[in-house]
Each structure stands twice: as C-alpha cells, then as structure tokens.
Amino acid sequence: MSEHVSSLKLYIGIWITLLIGTVLTVVVAKIPLGPFNAVVALSIATIKATLVVLFFMHVKYTHEKLTRVVIISALCWLAILLALSMADYATRLW
Amino acid sequence: MHTSPPATVEGVAHENPALLHHFATEEQQKNAANLGMWVFLATEIMFFGGMFFAYLVYRYWYFGDFGAGSQSMNVTLGGTNTAVLICSSLTVALAVRAAQLGKQKMIVVCLILTMLLGLVFLGIKGVEYHDKFVEHHVPGPSFYFPGHVPGHVNIPINQQHAQIFFSLYFIMTGLHALHMIIGVGLFAFITLHAMRGRYHPNYYTPVETAGLYWHFVDIIWIYLFPLLYLIDRSQ
Amino acid sequence: MATAVIETGERETYLNKEYGIKSWLLTVDHKRIALLYLMGITFFFFIGGFFALLIRLELLTPAGDLVQADTYNKLFTMHGQIMVFFFLIPAVPAVLGNFLIPIMIGAKDLAFPRINLLSWYLYMIAGVMMLYTIINGGVDTGWTFYTPLSTEFLNTHVISAGLSIFVAGFSSILTGLNFVVTTHRMRAPGMTWSRLPLFVWAHYATSIIQLLGTPVLAITLVLVVAERLFHLGIFNPALGGDPLLFQHLFWFYSHPAVYIMILPGMGIVSEIVCCFSRKRVFGYQAMALALLGIAVVGFLVWAHHMFVAGISLYAALIFSILSYFVAVPSAIKVFNWTSTMYKGSISYQTPMLYAFGFIGLFTMGGLTGLFLASLGIDVHVTDTYFVVAHFHYIMVGGMVMAYLGGMHFWWPKISGKLYPEAWGRLAALLVFVGFNLTFFPQFVLGYMGMPRRYWDYSHSPEYQILNVLSTAGATVLAVGYLLPMVYFLWSMRYGKPAPDNPWNAAGLEWKIPSPPSTYNFEEQPVVTWEAYNYDELDKRAEEVPVAH
Numbered sequence: 012m013s014e015h016v017s018s019l020k021l022y023i024g025i026w027i028t029l030l031i032g033t034v035l036t037v038v039v040a041k042i043p044l045g046p047f048n049a050v051v052a053l054s055i056a057t058i059k060a061t062l063v064v065l066f067f068m069h070v071k072y073t074h075e076k077l078t079r080v081v082i083i084s085a086l087c088w089l090a091i092l093l094a095l096s097m098a099d100y101a102t103r104l105w
Numbered sequence: 106m107h108t109s110p111p112a113t114v115e116g117v118a119h120e121n122p123a124l125l126h127h128f129a130t131e132e133q134q135k136n137a138a139n140l141g142m143w144v145f146l147a148t149e150i151m152f153f154g155g156m157f158f159a160y161l162v163y164r165y166w167y168f169g170d171f172g173a174g175s176q177s178m179n180v181t182l183g184g185t186n187t188a189v190l191i192c193s194s195l196t197v198a199l200a201v202r203a204a205q206l207g208k209q210k211m212i213v214v215c216l217i218l219t220m221l222l223g224l225v226f227l228g229i230k231g232v233e234y235h236d237k238f239v240e241h242h243v244p245g246p247s248f249y250f251p252g253h254v255p256g257h258v259n260i261p262i263n264q265q266h267a268q269i270f271f272s273l274y275f276i277m278t279g280l281h282a283l284h285m286i287i288g289v290g291l292f293a294f295i296t297l298h299a300m301r302g303r304y305h306p307n308y309y310t311p312v313e314t315a316g317l318y319w320h321f322v323d324i325i326w327i328y329l330f331p332l333l334y335l336i337d338r339s340q
Numbered sequence: 341m342a343t344a345v346i347e348t349g350e351r352e353t354y355l356n357k358e359y360g361i362k363s364w365l366l367t368v369d370h371k372r373i374a375l376l377y378l379m380g381i382t383f384f385f386f387i388g389g390f391f392a393l394l395i396r397l398e399l400l401t402p403a404g405d406l407v408q409a410d411t412y413n414k415l416f417t418m419h420g421q422i423m424v425f426f427f428l429i430p431a432v433p434a435v436l437g438n439f440l441i442p443i444m445i446g447a448k449d450l451a452f453p454r455i456n457l458l459s460w461y462l463y464m465i466a467g468v469m470m471l472y473t474i475i476n477g478g479v480d481t482g483w484t485f486y487t488p489l490s491t492e493f494l495n496t497h498v499i500s501a502g503l504s505i506f507v508a509g510f511s512s513i514l515t516g517l518n519f520v521v522t523t524h525r526m527r528a529p530g531m532t533w534s535r536l537p538l539f540v541w542a543h544y545a546t547s548i549i550q551l552l553g554t555p556v557l558a559i560t561l562v563l564v565v566a567e568r569l570f571h572l573g574i575f576n577p578a579l580g581g582d583p584l585l586f587q588h589l590f591w592f593y594s595h596p597a598v599y600i601m602i603l604p605g606m607g608i609v610s611e612i613v614c615c616f617s618r619k620r621v622f623g624y625q626a627m628a629l630a631l632l633g634i635a636v637v638g639f640l641v642w643a644h645h646m647f648v649a650g651i652s653l654y655a656a657l658i659f660s661i662l663s664y665f666v667a668v669p670s671a672i673k674v675f676n677w678t679s680t681m682y683k684g685s686i687s688y689q690t691p692m693l694y695a696f697g698f699i700g701l702f703t704m705g706g707l708t709g710l711f712l713a714s715l716g717i718d719v720h721v722t723d724t725y726f727v728v729a730h731f732h733y734i735m736v737g738g739m740v741m742a743y744l745g746g747m748h749f750w751w752p753k754i755s756g757k758l759y760p761e762a763w764g765r766l767a768a769l770l771v772f773v774g775f776n777l778t779f780f781p782q783f784v785l786g787y788m789g790m791p792r793r794y795w796d797y798s799h800s801p802e803y804q805i806l807n808v809l810s811t812a813g814a815t816v817l818a819v820g821y822l823l824p825m826v827y828f829l830w831s832m833r834y835g836k837p838a839p840d841n842p843w844n845a846a847g848l849e850w851k852i853p854s855p856p857s858t859y860n861f862e863e864q865p866v867v868t869w870e871a872y873n874y875d876e877l878d879k880r881a882e883e884v885p886v887a888h
C-alpha cells in the first residue's frame with residue numbers, strides 16, 4: 012500500500028500555524044475594521060480549515076480526485092442555499 | 106473518474122480477517138470506507154450549513170443585538186477550547202501516522218490523548234454553559250439580557266433578538282458538542298481494538314476514517330469560534 | 341456463458357439459504373433487506389391510503405359531516421407525511437434499488453451491508469414513532485410543518501412526528517450514501533460509467549439529492565422541535581423570527597425531494613421501455629445527463645412554493661425562471677422514451693402498461709407544474725385543488741405507476757415466481773382509469789377555485805359533482821392497488837416458477853438465476869457489452885433457440 016506518510020515536522024508545523032491563527036483571530040477582532048472584521052475572521056478560519064483538510068486529512072496527498080469533488084460539491088450546494096435565499100433577503104421591499 | 110475494481114476470482118487467500126466477503130481486495134474495501142466517510146462529511150456540511158444560514162440571516166438583521174450577545178461570551182474559555190481542539194486534531198493525525206508506521210503503542214497513546222483533549226473541551230463547554238445559565242442567558246421564560254448595543258449607548262438590547270442569538274448559540278454549540286461526544290465514543294471503541302493490536306500498516310481504516318470525522322468536527326469549531334465569540338469585539 | 345442449472349427448487353437461493361425470523365432480522369444481504377423494506381413500505385402505503393379514503397369520503401358531500409375540521413386536518417397531514425416520508429421516498433430506492441443495484445453492476449452486495457441493515461432499522465424506528473403519533477391522537481400541521489403554526493399554535497403531537505421524520509431522514513441519507521459508494525467502488529470489471537443501466541444512473545442522481553438535501557431537512561426539524569420545546573422564536577414573527585426562513589429551509593429539501601421520488605421511477609421506466617420495445621435506449625448519454633441535470637437544477641427552484649408567502653418579488657422572478665429550466669431535462673426524458681419506442685417491436689405486457697401510464701401522466705404533471713411556476717397563474721391556483729392534482733399526477737400517476745411497473749418487471753427475479761399476466765393487465769388498467777377519474781376532476785375543481793385542505797365546501801355546492809367523481813375514482817384506484825398485492829402473495833405459493841430471464845431482457849440481473857443466490861454471482865462477472873444491447877440479444881436468439 013502506497014500511502015503517503017507525512018513527516019512529524021510537517022504536522023508540528025501545521026499545528027503551530029493553526030495555533031497562531033487562533034491567536035491572530037482574537038487579536039484582529041479587537042482592531043476596529045468595520046465590516047472587514049468579519050471578512051478577516053472568516054478568511055483566517057478558512058485558511059485554518061484548508062490547512063486541516065489538506066494536511067491533517069491528507070487531501071493534498073491523495074491521488075483520488077473524487078475526494079476533492081465531494082468536498083467541492085458540498086461547498087457549492089451550501090453556496091446555492093445561501094446565495095439563492097439571500098437573493099430573497101437582500102431584495103425584500105418590506 | 107473511473108477506478109474499476111480489479112478483477113479477482115473467488116478464493117483469493119483472505120489473509121486479512123478484516124477483509125469483508127463482498128470486497129475483492131483490501132484496497133477496494135479501504136477506498137469504499139474512505140469515500141463513505143467523505144460523503145458522510147458532505148452531508149454534515151449541509152447539516153451545519155442549515156444552521157449557518159439561519160445565523161447569517163439574523164446576524165444580518167440584528168447585528169447590534171448579536172454583537173451584544175457575542176460580547177457576553179468568555180473569549181478566554183472559547184479561545185482555549187479552540188486551542189484544545191487543534192491539539193486534539195494533531196494527536197489524531199499522529200495516531201494515523203503511527204498506524205501507517207506500525208507503531209502499536211503510539212496509536213493507543215495518541216488516541217487516549219485525543220479523547221482526553223475531547224473531554225477537556227466538553228468540560229470547558231460545560232463551564233461556559235453553566236455560566237450562561239447562572240447569568241440567565243439561556244432562552245426561555247427567565248431569559249434576561251440587559252444592556253445596550255455595542256457602540257450605541259442609547260440603543261437598548263432587544264430581548265427577543267438577543268434571545269435568537271442565544272438560541273442559535275446553544276443549538277450550534279450543542280450539536281457540535283454532540284458530535285464531539287460521538288467522536289469520543291468512536292475513539293474509545295477504536296482504542297480498544299488498537300490495544301489488541303488490530304491495526305497495522307496494511308489495515309488501519311477505522312483509525313483513518315474516524316480521524317477524518319474528528320478533523321471535520323474541529324473545522325466546524327474553527328468557524329463557530331469567530332462567528333459566535335468575536336462579533337463586533339472592537340467596540 | 342456459464343448459466344446456472346435450474347434444479348427445480350433444490351438450488352440454494354437467498355430465500356431458502358437460511359430460515360427463521362432471526363435470519364431475516366439480522367441479515368446483511370441486500371436482497372433480504374429489500375424484502376424487509378418491501379413489507380414496511382407496503383404497510384405504510386396502506387395506512388396512508390386508508391387516510392386518503394377517509395379524506396375522499398368526507399369530500400363526497402359538501403357539508404363537513406363525516407369528521408370534524410380538526411380530524412380532517414389530521415387526516416390530510418398524516419396522509420401526506422406517511423405517503424411522502426414512509427412510502428414515496430424510500431419505496432423504489434430501498435426496495436428495487438437495494439435489490440438490483442449490486443446485481444446490475446456485478447457486485448456481491450452494497451458497499452456497506454451493515455449500514456444498509458441499520459437504515460432499515462432506522463426506517464422502522466421512524467415508522468413506530470409515526471404510529472405512536474397517530475395512536476396518540478395525530479398531528480395536524482400539514483405535511484409541511486409550517487411555522488409558527490406548528491411551533492406555537494397547535495396542541496397536537498408535532499414533536500414525535502417531527503422526530504420520526506428526522507429519523508426517517510437518516511435512513512434515507514444512509515441509503516443514498518451506500519448507493520453512491522457502491523456505484524463508485526463496486527462495479528465489476530468492464531462495467532464502465534457509460535455501460536451502467538439508466539436505473540443505476542437514476543439512483544445515483546437520487547442519492548446525490550438525498551445526501552445533500554436531507555441534512556437540511558434534518559436540521560430544520562431539529563430547529564422546529566427545539567423551538568416548540570423551548571419557545572425560542574427563531575421562526576416565530578411574534579418573537580422576532582422569520583417564518584420564511586423555515587420555508588426556505590424546508591423547501592430547499594422538499595422541492596429536491598420530489599425528485600428523490602420521481603428519478604428512481606424514471607430509471608425503472610427506462611429499463612421497461614427498452615425491454616418491451618426491444619431497442620437500445622434512444623440517446624443514452626442525454627438520458628444519463630438529464631438525470632443528473634434534474635438532480636442539480638432541482639436544487640435551484642425551491643422558492644416556487646413561496647410565491648405568495650411574502651418573498652421578495654425579484655427573488656420570485658428568479659425562482660420562476662429557474663423552475664422553467666427543470667422542464668428541459670424532464671422533456672428530454674419524455675422525448676427520448678418516445679423515440680426509443682419509435683419503430684420498436686412493442687409488446688403490451690403489464691410492466692409496459694405501467695410505463696405508458698407513467699410517461700403520459702408524468703407529462704401532464706410536469707406541464708401543470710409549469711403553470712404553477714409562472715407567477716401570475718400561481719397566484720390564482722396556489723392552495724387550490726389544482727396544486728393537489730399537479731403533484732398527484734406526478735407522485736401517484738408517475739411514481740406509484742413506475743413502482744408497480746418495476747415490481748411486476750422484477751417480481752420473477754425477486755420471488756422466482758411468475759405473476760398471473762391477465763390479472764396484471766387488469767390491475768394496470770384499473771389503476772390507470774381509477775387514477776384519472778380521481779385526479780383529473782381536481783384540476784377542474786382547482787381552476788374553479790376550490791381551496792385545498794378544507795373539509796367543508798357547503799358554501800359552493802357546485803363542486804360536489806366533481807368531488808363525487810373523484811371519490812368514485814379513488815375507490816377504483818384502491819381496488820387496482822389491492823389486486824397486485826393479492827396476486828403477488830398468491831404467486832409466491834402457487835405461481836409458476838420463473839425462468840432466469842422471462843422477458844428476454846438485457847442486463848446482468850437477468851443473467852443470474854431467479855431467485856438469485858446469496859452472493860448473486862458464482863464468479864466475478866466481466867462486462868463486455870453496452871447497456872440495452874437488445875439488437876444483439878435478439879439476433880442471438882434467432883440463431884440459437886432459447887432453452888426454456
């Protein structure tokens with residue numbers, strides 16, 4: 012079986028990055044950026060999530076395209092739910 | 106696109122007792138389990154997604170009250186919990202690595218650490234729930250959340266809108282915690298098997314798939330933390 | 341070709357391999373689980389049908405005389421919930437899909453046999469919870485659970501009904517998960533995606549909807565139950581919530597769910613039409629893509645159920661246009677079935693009669709769907725019997741016909757016995773006539789303005805004549821449904837033994853004995869032919885006379 016084994020160093024590196032990301036979110040939240048506070052918070056969260064998916068969940072190393080298809084389609088479906096219903100919420104006249 | 110399972114005839118030597126009868130090869134069985142877990146996680150995205158949708162609508166409508174609700178959260182406990190979960194994700198990843206390398210003892214150690222961290226998370230969550238209960242921030246007849254909207258001293262908090270924030274807080278974190286409890290249960294089961302030496306470099310599918318689940322639960326929390334604890338903190 | 345020898349009843353099959361109740365309740369054989377599902381589904385079909393008959397009886401006369409208004413509300417609610425969640429959604433996938441998908445792709449079982457059994461148990465637990473709800477006095481929210489009616493204003497058993505459907509949803513998700521993984525991972529060598537029977541494609545598309553839609557229903561029901569238990573106000577306008585949020589969440593699942601109900605039926609009809617026209621399906625690729633297309637586009641139209649509920653006008657416009665797009669893949673299917681039959685040598689056996697019924701009635705249901713999807717007309721006919729007729733044309737005219745067609749087509753394979761063909765045709769005729777008599781008048785009633793969900797129409801007695809027709813039709817329909825149950829059961833004991841391939845049909849399931857053995861195939865099949873190779877099959881049959 013040709014499973015990819017990541018090095019210990021990589022795992023520790025990712026772990027430290029995730030912890031730094033957490034501290035960063037808390038720090039940035041205290042800086043007044045207006046609506047961009049949410050943007051920054053969600054961007055950091057998304058970067059953290061991507062790191063977990065790619066390295067801890069081994070998606071970076073799998074030669075199985077299907078895994079990516081599954082993840083991306085779930086995200087697309089979530090986007091459908093949010094986007095189309097926001098088309099209602101954003102344009103209601105009342 | 107297509108990975109047609111390889112042709113095999115009945116009567117291949119079944120040296121691995123974990124190979125179920127209806128699979129031709131270990132590879133096929135492993136791939137099926139892996140895909141199954143990923144597909145399941147896709148359904149989980151939609152499950153939590155429905156709640157994120159509700160959250161999005163009300164945050165958009167009642168931003169001030171959501172900010173006030175969020176500021177009543179204990180960032181220290183929430184942040185600690187985030188760190189705890191990230192550590193547990195690391196230990197799970199290391200458990201899988203240990204299985205890949207055939208280090209039996211290491212698998213067990215990592216899994217036990219994971220479960221401990223999971224329990225620490227749940228304990229801290231319990232403390233937070235307790236605090237909210239004492240402060241009358243739990244939705245229901247005794248709900249009471251005085252104060253004003255962050256940055257607007259003359260706008261009092263709308264009790265109903267704040268109650269929606271706390272409803273969503275409890276449901277989202279509650280369902281997340283339920284997923285954690287299920288995860289700890291899974292790992293307890295897998296640890297028992299690991300102690301009996303069932304996993305080796307050629308067969309560690311349960312460790313891996315349960316690990317995927319755990320990482321997913323971690324990711325949900327990575328989003329819940331800023332969305333629930335850090336709204337409008339700069340005020 | 342290695343065909344098994346028929347040793348007249350002595351051969352070991354999945355049916356006689358083991359005996360005793362335990363061998364059924366603990367089985368992980370997909371074929372036995374399919375039969376377990378068949379029992380549950382038949383049971384709930386008749387419970388739901390019983391409520392339907394009471395509804396029709398009440399509407400026989402204009403006055404609300406048979407039952408009280410409250411009782412009537414419970415009748416149509418429980419009719420709807422049982423028929424949708426306990427019959428239509430699981431019926432074809434869990435019975436025929438479960439039985440056939442592994443065989444059609446050349447596998448010994450589904451990828452996760454124990455999860456398959458688990459999903460049956462979840463279904464049964466959900467069913468028991470639903471029965472508990474009924475016995476305790478029922479629920480009257482309408483099958484749609486609209487808030488704040490369901491969370492604030494009713495004192496019926498909303499929570500047990502909601503949780504029951506939550507559990508049924510899990511069962512549905514697990515079935516879908518099993519099918520997706522099985523289709524990806526368990527195909528026999530040579531069984532490429534372009535050789536898959538359309539039945540498998542249809543279930544694949546259905547599974548996608550089950551997987552990505554059902555979780556949203558699950559969380560919606562969790563929120564409804566929590567709201568009702570703790571008076572939260574998430575969906576309650578009096579407490580700052582938005583009832584339309586509930587409707588968005590609910591219909592995000594429930595519009596796609598109507599395709600969970602219909603797509604498997606389309607799969608069945610494709611198999612039947614090809615077999616009884618002795619032709620390759622017209623436009624295989626377009627058919628497969630149309631199935632996926634419906635599954636995807638079906639997710640983009642849900643708010644057409646909310647046109648008059650107060651959504652934004654701009655959003656209504658978008659959803660109206662998007663709803664029209666669903667008609668494109670649906671039309672492709674209908675045209676291609678018709679083209680498949682064109683110049684085919686058609687024979688009119690029972691399954692084909694049902695397939696005809698499906699195609700015609702589905703078309704009518706789909707076309708009236710387009711009426712409803714246009715904003716102006718919908719304002720006039722929404723919440724009238726026009727809507728009721730629309731969806732019954734698809735769900736009963738389409739789906740139940742396809743289900744019965746499929747049951748007849750594969751019954752010889754499932755049971756190893758032949759059903760009596762003459763009775764079969766009679767029942768198919770009764771179902772068709774009874775159905776149209778029941779539901780066609782409802783289109784007219786709706787157009788005249790009769791609202792749905794009312795137990796009394798004494799203010800406009802002119803509706804009565806059409807309602808009498810409808811009730812009469814329902815009676816005929818009931819007989820049409822009872823007949824197959826009787827002769828299927830009869831045939832299990834007295835029916836003639838079925839040959840391996842009674843229809844001389846293409847497909848792997850017809851190359852193994854009827855009924856199959858536990859592991860389906862004696863040796864791993866290798867597929868070297870395209871789907872629906874009826875031209876080759878019939879040529880070969882001319883050269884070598886068939887053995888049986």
Ligand code: HEM
Nearest residue numbers: 598601602644645667706709710712713722723731734735
């Ligand atoms: C061409 C495709 C279709 C279109 C454009 C369409 C359109 C619509 C529209 C606009 C409504 C809302 C009517 C109203 O409440 O005013 C509706 C209701 C409904 N449709 Fe369809 N439909 C289509 C196919 C289907 C299919 C395939 C099914 C089922 C298998 C189905 C089942 C239903 C049900 C159950 C309702 C009523 C729900 C309720 O309010 O209780 N439809 N349809």
Ligand SMILES: [Cu+2]
Nearest residue numbers: 595642644645
């Ligand atoms: Cu619809």
